[in-house]
Amino acid sequence: MKKIFFALPGNDELATLLAEKCHAELGKAIIRQFPDGETYVKIESDVKDKQVILICTLNHPNEKLLSLYYLSQTAKELGAKSICIVAPYLAYMRQDKRFLAGEGITSVYFAKLISSFADSLITIDPHLHRRSSLSEIYAIPTTVIHAxxxxxxxxxxxxxxxxxxxxxxxxxxxxxxxxxxxxxxxxxxxxxxxxxxxxxxxxxxxxxxxxxxxxxxxxxxxxxxxxxxxxxxxxxxxxxxxxxxxxxxxxxxxxxxxxxxxxxxxxxxxxTIPHESNRIKIDEIISISINRTK
The missing domain is CATH 3.40.50.2020 (Rossmann fold)
Known part of the structure; x- marks a missing residue:
């Protein structure tokens, strides 16, 4: 199955590197905000019958989640065979139990949400403190890479x-x-x-x-x-x-x-998160995992 990569805002460099290493197409999409703050999404590349790879590291997740969801849903409606989210940093892993009465166990809710619109997930060293694997909370196949x-x-x-x-x-x-x-x-x-x-x-x-x-x-x-x-x-x-x-x-x-x-x-x-301190590249090990997905 052909693969096509899309970069969520701020992930362009990593998406380009991964597409090159996987000898795959780098897709074009428009993601912007309307004046009232609502999100606009448009996919300009052909995704029909392709595996769509969405590159989106999830620091500041609240700012990114709707764009990720809308892009995934749009790709599915345009005929994509499957959606793989590559999130080098996976957010919402800290709150893995109810520490105080009335607290939400947000790691579980976030996992359910991602599992509802993606077919697979690839990430690097998620903060698994009280859980042995992501499969305890994610309902989709997950690949955990170690750095x-x-x-x-x-x-x-x-x-x-x-x-x-x-x-x-x-x-x-x-x-x-x-x-x-x-x-x-x-x-x-x-x-x-x-x-x-x-x-x-x-x-x-x-x-x-x-x-x-x-x-x-x-x-x-x-x-x-x-x-x-x-x-x-x-x-x-x-x-x-x-x-x-x-x-x-x-x-x-x-x-x-x-x-x-x-x-x-x-x-x-x-x-995994763009920053001036980045010296250790993870694109090679991620590309290997992507090539194994279907």
């Missing part, structure tokens, strides 16, 4: 004597995987409770790793508070300035500049 190997490759090629650092025991599995592929050592910061309200953070084997460059890795950099706190602990321990790496760089408020102010040497992200 750990890409991050490790970037570390090997760009950092001399890297030391992967995890802020707490919960990060150990993720940090150890990246460290393994990067052929680098890793440490996990230790919490020592001194009293009911006093917790001391220590850097294990600090003298052993004084000549190493600390590398902090996380799936999402949003407010960056955890990374900033970790940088503070490393600074107190006399470590070198760290490199901060995130798969998805949301950078809420002033998070990007706050990291540098706290003492980061570099801040690096994958290009």
């Amino acid at each position: 750990a190997v890409l991050i490790s490759k970037w570390i090997r090629g760009n950092i001399e004597k890297p030391l992967l650092v995890g802020p707490d025991i919960e990060s150990e599995q993720w940090v150890s995987e990246v460290a393994h592929h990067a052929d680098a050592p890793f440490i996990i910061l230790k919490k020592i409770r001194r009293g009911d309200e006093e917790v001391e953070i220590s850097v294990p084997d600090v003298e052993k790793y004084k000549e190493y460059t600390p590398v902090l890795v996380d799936d999402i950099i949003s407010t960056a508070r955890t990374m900033i706190e970790t940088i503070g602990h490393l600074k107190k321990a006399g470590m070198k300035k760290p490199v901060c790496i995130g798969i998805h760089g949301i950078f809420a408020n002033n998070a990007y500049s706050d990291l540098f102010f706290a003492g980061a040497d570099k801040v690096i992200t994958c290009n």
Whole structure:
């Protein structure tokens, strides 16, 4: 089946790269706003009997969802065989339970909504905290791609004597995987409770790793508070300035500049969300998954 790619606003560069790698057509569509704020959609390419690939990373999802829905519905009405949404960053994964009485479990509602108008979904490292897979909430086939190997490759090629650092025991599995592929050592910061309200953070084997460059890795950099706190602990321990790496760089408020102010040497992200920190490209691994879809 022939594939045709469409870029939602802000996704043009990634859509072009993916269409080229998949040797597929890059479709033309118009998405704009009427003066009253309503959304206008027009598909100018032939989509009949084709697999339509919609490229739309879902940061700021409320601004993008209607355009995504309208484009999908229009393509279906014009004869598209199937709709595949490629969302390198998948939103609404945080609220996966009812923490307080009366709260909406929005991850479930969002999954139901996407499943109602798409036939498949491809994403990178969604924030699966209390769920083992997307299939628990999505009713359509989903493909989850992992960026750990890409991050490790970037570390090997760009950092001399890297030391992967995890802020707490919960990060150990993720940090150890990246460290393994990067052929680098890793440490996990230790919490020592001194009293009911006093917790001391220590850097294990600090003298052993004084000549190493600390590398902090996380799936999402949003407010960056955890990374900033970790940088503070490393600074107190006399470590070198760290490199901060995130798969998805949301950078809420002033998070990007706050990291540098706290003492980061570099801040690096994958290009799942367009940002000046993008250094690790994910188009190759996404194109492989797209070519496997039908």
